[in-house]
Amino acid sequence: MSHLDRLRAVFRMALNLPPDTDVDGLEYRAIPQWDSLAHMALIAAMEDEFSVMIDTDEMIDMSSFAKAAELLEKHGIGAAAL
Secondary structure, three states: OOHHHHHHHHHHHHOOOOOOOOOOOOEOOOOOOOOHHHHHHHHHHHHHHHOOOOOHHHHHHOOEHHHHHHHHHHOOOOOOOO
16 A cells, blocks of 8 residues: 555544545645544544654644645655655
């Protein structure tokens, strides 16, 4: 499973979305499920799945699935650009 596939699974799980939901274009607050509380759960799930520590500035900047993929790249996780 690629890093992007793992990230997609993390998004679906943390945001309680159906397994076939297309999350690639997802943005913060674009759907009711991705509110501030879910954002914290998503960050925690990403940290667990990829063994990274995400700092406050990164949490604030992570406003979309694409930004999350970029964040993983910054942490050395090979999530290819969308």
